[in-house]
Amino acid sequence: MDYYGFWQMLLEEMKAASKSAPRHIVTFNDPRMYAGALSQWKSLKSKKPGLRQVQVSTLIRAFFVPAAGAERLMDRYADSLSIEEDHRIKVHSPLADKSGSALMPWGIRAIRAPQAWSRSTGVHVKIGVIDTGVDFRHPDLRHSLASGVNLLNRGMMPLDDNGHGTHIAGTLAAAGGARNMMGVAPRALLYPVKAFDHNGSAYVSDIVLGIDWCVQNKIDIINMSFGMRNRSKALHDVVIKAYRAGIAIIASAGNDGKRGGDYPARYPETIAVGALDRRQRVAAFSNRGPYIDVYGPGEGIPSCWLREGYKEMSGTSMATSHVTGAAALLLALRPGLSPRELKLLLRRTASPVRLRKGQRRASLGGGAADALRLLRVGIRARRGNGSAASAAGSGAGGSGGSSSGAKAAAAAKA
Structure with missing residues (x-):
């Protein structure tokens, strides 16, 4: 050539x-x-x-x-x-935008994270947050942040000029500042990867470079609260590379309120997350379907915001950060867990969601994330020297118990 x-x-x-x-x-x-x-x-x-x-x-x-x-x-x-x-790709824009208080968020309680903290707080787990950056001065985040990277300007810190990334970071690992905001895994270490601009917009190439950076820096989990309808070969290729490197990618399904959803959540190598409302039903705005691996709290979620503030938001983005936090709690205890094993444990330990009129459980995919049950089953698998997959199958039997679906089956072969 x-x-x-x-x-x-x-x-x-x-x-x-x-x-x-x-x-x-x-x-x-x-x-x-x-x-x-x-x-x-x-x-x-x-x-x-x-x-x-x-x-x-x-x-x-x-x-x-x-x-x-x-x-x-x-x-x-x-x-x-x-x-x-x-192609352009967007953060999954939140559907609510209210000033928030800094009390213990309801979603943290809903997944039973506080009950799990006696066993794990996510210590030493490295979470890559590919998003709009983060507010490094926020009092509830300053002890949870590593330097990360700014892909839009390599010479600058990954500072948030949108707010979305800071909100995600708060749900992941806020550590109880002056106003008592807590995240799911308060002792995990967040690596902000700024790939999105002030409008919450990025190119596929920015995401590829972000995942590439996470692989090179040996990140344990990647939170991806964004998506697009287009299927991208380059994005799928780099997701597969991360999967084979042992990095779990947890991705939001999207806020169109439809069956089906966005990429990268639809790739079999990712863990796809939908959103629940306060009544443990699939939120009206959440995408749904058999490819969903697990649902997390996503309606009216208070978390950290720019200029050391707080805001309440709704979306599958918010649900994803709850699930990523729960995964971090488990990985702190079982650092060798593969992405496939983590996915199966999340599915099998999930609780059944409440159905709306006319809904069938099989049409929704997975169940509601339960951090405490996830740790109990994960610890039992380690003590019994069995595989996480078999332990999950003998666990409490959440709504994903009967079948892991085509997406999980494809991931098992990847």
Whole structure:
């Protein structure tokens, strides 16, 4: 392959493209050809400043370019490359926006996290929070935060300019500041990965780079409270890489109130989360379906906010942070647990959700997250030297007990 010619063609297309031209993800099929292209890019970018706009993911052998002549590239290098548009992806925007008090949030109590704290508070578990950043000055978060990374500006801290990421961080690991706000896993360590801008918007490439960073930094769990309707090969590839590296990805299903849901929650390697209301029913706004692994509290959730404040929000984003926190409590006790085992334990230890009129339990997927039951079964599996999967099957038998569904079965084969 003519690597110089490849980069010269790409540079010409980038210069000719309009500002509104779509970004692209260019993935090499052959690792050796990717290595050659990467080496040439490193040597050229000091001489050709336009190439400095290109970003790299070694995990999936991809280059992310602000604009690319996909047709010309595919015509010349069709056997060597795959090219997809770098789609926009959004945080799952909350549906409520009220000032919140800092009392013990009802969702923390609903999943029985306080009863679990005598056994685990999530100590030493590293959670990657791919989101809008976090308020590092918040009194309830300052002891729970690592430095993380800002993918939008590598020279800056991952500071939150939206609020969504700070709210997620509070539910995950707030540690009882002056106003007594508590998260599910108050001694877990959060690594903010700022991939979303002030509008709560990112590109798929930003998410790929975020997951890539988490893998390189040996994060234990990744919280992904966002989604899109498009299916992305690059995003799925990097999710698979994280899964095989032993990192659990917990993702929100979306707020369209429909059967089905968004990616990445629909990928079999993730743990898909829907939202419950205060009555333990699937929230009206929550997506649902057999692919949902577990539901978490998602209606009227108070948590931390910008400028050291508090806010009440609703959404599958909020539900996801409850489930990620519960997973962190278990991983503190069982650090070797695989993503597959964690998924099965979450499903099998979930409690049945309350049904609305006309609903069938099988159509909803998993049940309601229960942190205390999750720890009891997880600890029993360790003491008995059995697999987590078999222990989960003999557990209290939540609503996911009879069948793990097609999504869980596919993940088991991944």
